Amino acid sequence: MSQAARRPANLPATAVAGSNALAPVSAPDHFPDHASGPAPRRRTPLAVVPAPARRGKTPVVVFLFGLLVLALAAVLVINVSVSQGQYELVALKAHQDDLAKSNQDLEQKLGAATAPQNLVERAKGLGMVPATSMGQINADTGTVSGNPQPAKAGTEGLAVIPPAAIDTPAEMAPSNVDAAAAAAGNDVSDNAAATREAVRDTAAKEAARKIPARKIPAAPAAVTPDLHGGSIPAPSQKAS
Amino acid sequence: MAQTPKKPARSRSGTLQAMGRNRIRLGLCAMLVLLLIIAGKLFLIQGLDAGGLAQAAEKQRTVVQTLPAVRGKIVDSEGRVLAESIVRYNITVSPVNNTDADTYQHWNATTQKWDEVARDDGLRQLSGALGLPFDAVKKAATGTGNFAYITKNVSPAVEAKVMALGVPGIYSEAVSRRVYPMGAVGGNIVGFLGQDGTPLAGLELTLNDKLKGTPGSRTFQAGANGIIIPTAPVETVPPVDGQTVKLTINQDIQYYAQQAAEQQKKHYTAQWATIVVVEAKTGKLVALADTSPVDPNDPGKSAAADRGARSVSAVVEPGSTDKIITASAVMDKGLMTPLSHVLVPPEYTVDGQTFTDAFPHGTEQRTLAGIIGESLNTGTVMSGQKLTPQERYDYFRKFGVGQKTGIPLPGESPGIFATPDQWDGRQQYTILFGQGVAQTPLQTAMVYQTIANGGVRLKPRLVDSYTSADGTVDTPRQEPGIKVISPQAAQQDRDMLESVATMGDAPDVKIPGYRVGGKTGTAEAPAEGGLSGYTSSFIGMAPMDDPRYVVAITVQRPQGLIYGVTQGYTFNDVMGQVLRTFDVPPSTTPPVKLPQFYK
Numbered sequence: 001m002s003q004a005a006r007r008p009a010n011l012p013a014t015a016v017a018g019s020n021a022l023a024p025v026s027a028p029d030h031f032p033d034h035a036s037g038p039a040p041r042r043r044t045p046l047a048v049v050p051a052p053a054r055r056g057k058t059p060v061v062v063f064l065f066g067l068l069v070l071a072l073a074a075v076l077v078i079n080v081s082v083s084q085g086q087y088e089l090v091a092l093k094a095h096q097d098d099l100a101k102s103n104q105d106l107e108q109k110l111g112a113a114t115a116p117q118n119l120v121e122r123a124k125g126l127g128m129v130p131a132t133s134m135g136q137i138n139a140d141t142g143t144v145s146g147n148p149q150p151a152k153a154g155t156e157g158l159a160v161i162p163p164a165a166i167d168t169p170a171e172m173a174p175s176n177v178d179a180a181a182a183a184a185g186n187d188v189s190d191n192a193a194a195t196r197e198a199v200r201d202t203a204a205k206e207a208a209r210k211i212p213a214r215k216i217p218a219a220p221a222a223v224t225p226d227l228h229g230g231s232i233p234a235p236s237q238k239a240s
Numbered sequence: 241m242a243q244t245p246k247k248p249a250r251s252r253s254g255t256l257q258a259m260g261r262n263r264i265r266l267g268l269c270a271m272l273v274l275l276l277i278i279a280g281k282l283f284l285i286q287g288l289d290a291g292g293l294a295q296a297a298e299k300q301r302t303v304v305q306t307l308p309a310v311r312g313k314i315v316d317s318e319g320r321v322l323a324e325s326i327v328r329y330n331i332t333v334s335p336v337n338n339t340d341a342d343t344y345q346h347w348n349a350t351t352q353k354w355d356e357v358a359r360d361d362g363l364r365q366l367s368g369a370l371g372l373p374f375d376a377v378k379k380a381a382t383g384t385g386n387f388a389y390i391t392k393n394v395s396p397a398v399e400a401k402v403m404a405l406g407v408p409g410i411y412s413e414a415v416s417r418r419v420y421p422m423g424a425v426g427g428n429i430v431g432f433l434g435q436d437g438t439p440l441a442g443l444e445l446t447l448n449d450k451l452k453g454t455p456g457s458r459t460f461q462a463g464a465n466g467i468i469i470p471t472a473p474v475e476t477v478p479p480v481d482g483q484t485v486k487l488t489i490n491q492d493i494q495y496y497a498q499q500a501a502e503q504q505k506k507h508y509t510a511q512w513a514t515i516v517v518v519e520a521k522t523g524k525l526v527a528l529a530d531t532s533p534v535d536p537n538d539p540g541k542s543a544a545a546d547r548g549a550r551s552v553s554a555v556v557e558p559g560s561t562d563k564i565i566t567a568s569a570v571m572d573k574g575l576m577t578p579l580s581h582v583l584v585p586p587e588y589t590v591d592g593q594t595f596t597d598a599f600p601h602g603t604e605q606r607t608l609a610g611i612i613g614e615s616l617n618t619g620t621v622m623s624g625q626k627l628t629p630q631e632r633y634d635y636f637r638k639f640g641v642g643q644k645t646g647i648p649l650p651g652e653s654p655g656i657f658a659t660p661d662q663w664d665g666r667q668q669y670t671i672l673f674g675q676g677v678a679q680t681p682l683q684t685a686m687v688y689q690t691i692a693n694g695g696v697r698l699k700p701r702l703v704d705s706y707t708s709a710d711g712t713v714d715t716p717r718q719e720p721g722i723k724v725i726s727p728q729a730a731q732q733d734r735d736m737l738e739s740v741a742t743m744g745d746a747p748d749v750k751i752p753g754y755r756v757g758g759k760t761g762t763a764e765a766p767a768e769g770g771l772s773g774y775t776s777s778f779i780g781m782a783p784m785d786d787p788r789y790v791v792a793i794t795v796q797r798p799q800g801l802i803y804g805v806t807q808g809y810t811f812n813d814v815m816g817q818v819l820r821t822f823d824v825p826p827s828t829t830p831p832v833k834l835p836q837f838y839k
Contacts, residue, residue: 101396104326108395111321111421116495134816136753136826145826146752158813159502161495164423165537 108166117163129155301461301469309453311418312482314430314443316491317526317704321421322430323444323536328417329399331370331390335383337409338363346406362407369401370394381409393417418444424533425495428549429487429649429702432536441539441547443485443702446648450706453482481709488524488704493517496817497529500810501793505531508798508805511773514551515810516685516792517818520781522718523689523698525647526789526818528552528682551685553651555678556775556796559763560615562636562674564733565687566624567612569635571732572695572725575626578609578732578739581838588618593666595621598762609736610836613744615760617673624672629660632671638697638724639687641679645700655679675763681777685792688758688779691737692787695730696721738784739834746778748808751816753826755784758811765797773797778807782815783827791815 112118132155135148285293314323344362345354360378367377370391380390390410394402399412418433431442439445456479461472468474497515505513510531517527528551534542570576584606587596595617604610611619624632636642642657656678660668667676682700690697698721705715725733737757741749746760758780765773777794781787791814793807818824 101327105395105397107321108326108419108421114320115422116425116492117423134752134820138826148752158496158499159506161424161498161502161533162535164419164421165535165541166419166421166423 112164112166115164117161120157120160121163124157127153129153130157298461301463301472303460303462305458305460307456307458307477307479308416309455309479310416310481311453312451313484314447314451315484315486316426316489316494317487317524318490319486320491322426322487322489322491323418323420325416325418327396328393328415329396329412330392330415331394331399331402332411332413333381333388333390334409334411335381335385335388337386338381338407339383339409341408344406344408362405365405366390366402366407366410369398369405418536420536422491422495423537424535425491425498426487426489427534427536427539428530428547429489429528430536431650432534432539432547441534441650442536442549443487443648444536445650447485447703450485451482453709454480456480483709483714484707486704486707488519488526488701489528490526490821492821493814493818494527494529497527497814498531498533500814501529501531504793504795504798504807504810508776508795508800510795510799511797512550512554513793513795514554514681515794515814516551516682516790517814518685518689518700518790518792520689520692520787520790522701523686523721524701524704525682528702548651549649551681551794552645552647552649553653553680554794554796555653555655555680556765556794557677557763558674558679558684559761559775559777560674561684561759561761561777561779562641562677562679562687563612563615563620563672564691564737564759565636565639565641565674566620566627566632566672567608567736568639568691568725568729568733569627569631570608570623572635572729573627573631576608576623578607578736578834579838580608580623582606582608582611582619582622584611584616584619584622586618588621590621590625590669591665593669595669605838607835607838609739609743609834612736612759613740613834613836615745620673621669625669629663629668632668633660635724636671636677638722639690640683640697641677641687645680645682645686647682647700647702649702653680655683674761678766681792681794684761684777684779684794685790688781688790688792690724691730691733692781692790693721693730694727695723695725697724734781734784734787735832735834737781738832739836741780742831742833743836746806746808748806749778749780749811751782751812751819754782754815754819754824755827755829755831756780756782756815757784757787760807762805774805776805776807778811780811780815782819783824784832785827785829788822788824789815789818791818 129151131151133147133149135144135146137144311325313321313325315321338359341359343356343358346357346362347353348355363378363381364374367374370377372391377390380388393415402410403412416437418437420427420430420432427442429442431444431446432440433444434440439448439451444451456477458477459475461469463469497517501513501515504510513531515527515529516525517529518525528549530546530550532542532546534547539547567576571578584601584604586600586602587594589595597614597616597618606614606616606619608619608623610616611623627635636657642655644652644654646652658667663671663676670676686697686700689700699719701716701718703716705713707713734757737759738755739757740746740759741756746758749756749758758778761775761777761779763775763777765775767773773796775794775796776798777792779790779792781790791811793810793814795805795807798805
């Protein structure tokens with residue numbers, strides 16, 4: 001009805017709302033006799049109603065099936081990509097670990113190279129000697145103060161401090177650190193103790209060669225007899 | 241006939257029907273009972289004990305992993321690493337697995353073929369990669385046990401090489417290890433950890449709370465086979481790494497000072513030596529050097545007594561270096577000036593106590609500067625007795641004698657300084673020239689810091705700042721100092737100290753271009769059952785126009801004639817190095833030369 005209402009007035013109304021069939025034009029002159037009488041109920045004239053275009057059911061089924069396949073495929077793809085992502089993540093994490101490790105290694109090398117002990121050693125290797133005197137240049141007045149002298153070859157540096165002992169300990173000898181730790185009241189883990197036990201033999205020779213074993217004097221045997229609160233020992237009793 | 245069979249048939253079918261019905265009923269009943277049981281059980285599980293069982297199940301699946309926090313670094317004032325934690329590997333072996341494999345297959349990447357490798361060859365390659373003797377490696381890998389170490393603490397690069405060899409039964413385990421790239425440089429300050437990671441010494445011990453961080457955790461659910469259930473929630477509490485501690489120590493100066501201390505110890509066959517370098521205006525410790533320093537990477541190599549910092553733990557009689565406290569007190573009280581006249585006899589007796597000097601002299605017309613300049617005990621007692629014992633005590637206390645400085649190093653000693661009521665007849669005078677009182681080398685250095693800093697004693701600082709894992713920097717504020725003497729008295733002190741170098745008994749103390757001042761000290765070293773040997777020291781500051789650094793050298797029990805022992809050259813070397821390193825502009829004013837005698 002609304003469609004009909006929206007139609008321009010000069011267009012003929014359709015037979016049925018929504019149909020394209022035109023309603024037969026009312027022709028009052030065909031029924032002149034009734035013109036004067038009361039308005040008779042008129043039958044809607046018969047007209048051919050064209051059947052709506054039939055759509056096949058097949059495309060719908062195909063579409064739904066396709067949708068299903070697509071959805072499954074999507075799930076599969078997402079799943080695969082997620083697990084792929086996981087693998088990638090693991091690989092990247094491993095890569096990150098490797099980089100961190102090598103970075104650590106490089107930093108350590110840098111640290112070792114910048115350690116003053118090693119710098120002094122290298123400078124000595126290049127034939128450098130410490131300067132023994134110094135002077136100052138005043139840029140404003142252009143004067144030199146102090147008594148600067150050129151360094152002389154063969155000048156000895158100060159006492160040498162050994163470089164850090166890092167990454168040298170390959171020996172599995174009972175290390176003195178353990179002794180230190182134990183002395184400080186810390187339990188050396190059983191594991192480490194067992195390990196030391198296991199490898200002591202193998203590395204003992206080596207250790208003996210590398211570090212002269214520290215001689216720990218045995219605690220003197222207790223010679224004080226039990227005085228039972230007195231100041232002199234009681235006479236010993238005859239064994240019965 | 242036709243009916244007869246029909247009847248029983250009918251009745252039979254009736255029975256059958258009844259039987260069928262009964263069976264159906266029975267079946268139905270059974271099913272219902274079963275259903276009831278199931279429903280009941282379901283009700284029991286879901287309705288009554290739902291939480292408990294679900295919890296138990298979840299508990300069974302839940303795995304909590306600890307994520308260790310990385311221990312913070314310790315760096316020097318320039319950010320150079322003194323201590324850090326790194327990943328290291330222990331190479332382990334399952335001897336039974338290795339011994340059984342006489343030969344094994346190894347993929348050769350160059351020929352793209354599997355090589356047949358004999359066990360000995362494999363172990364030889366392994367020993368080569370590890371840099372260990374073949375025999376030792378083979379012995380460790382032979383046996384029937386299931387676990388042994390081949391070696392410990394190899395670098396990731398070596399571990400990668402070892403694992404690439406593919407020797408059967410050889411495994412690696414990652415461990416966190418503390419390394420000290422500078423080794424013995426600053427080792428006594430930094431300290432070290434035990435094998436199990438317990439801090440045992442130095443800043444590692446005292447700053448453990450800042451360094452250790454907070455371990456995190458990861459909670460996830462895993463099936464019986466250990467596979468993580470992907471849809472279950474994973475809860476991760478990230479670890480908070482320890483803070484990076486930045487010290488005030490300058491590694492270059494620390495190294496130089498340690499060398500210089502070692503040199504002095506060797507030169508005089510001394511027991512030990514320490515050198516303290518302090519920034520006068522901030523109280524920052526630039527160096528705390530010890531002889532026979534400990535390498536924290538291998539502390540076991542050092543004797544237990546050498547593992548601490550003697551500059552804060554050793555208690556020695558300061559001797560003449562404390563005379564400046566007496567001079568400060570009388571000048572601060574307005575009782576004397578550097579040019580006050582004192583007629584000093586060859587020996588001086590007061591209250592029955594007789595005092596003499598280190599060298600024989602006649603009666604001399606000395607100024608106070610002259611008494612300090614030649615370090616006269618007699619003159620110091622004559623000047624200092626103008627103070628009451630309580631005043632003497634108060635000034636010494638204000639200069640920090642007898643109190644801990646509060647430096648974060650373990651084993652700091654407050655020194656030994658009795659209250660006046662416990663002083664005996666002689667001690668009340670001997671403390672005026674630094675005997676009968678014992679101080680740590682750091683305490684004595686801080687006395688000179690006070691004088692260099694216009695009479696204000698600061699708290700020595702070893703830690704410059706803490707940097708958290710998230711990058712926030714926390715710099716502890718410098719506490720306001722304690723005003724010990726007036727700025728005028730401090731200036732007079734400095735003039736007298738400079739005159740020690742220019743006019744007094746330390747002419748060998750000079751650094752070209754800079755005005756320097758300082759004071760020598762010699763005291764008898766207390767030992768078990770009396771005194772044995774000497775403690776020789778020199779404490780000085782530079783540049784005197786506006787002192788920036790104080791260097792204190794203490795040498796314990798130098799051998800040889802004590803009057804030949806001098807720390808002057810060592811002071812020149814160390815102070816020269818400090819002034820050069822920190823680009824201190826040379827002095828522009830003429831040096832002060834206070835007359836040592838009056839006419």
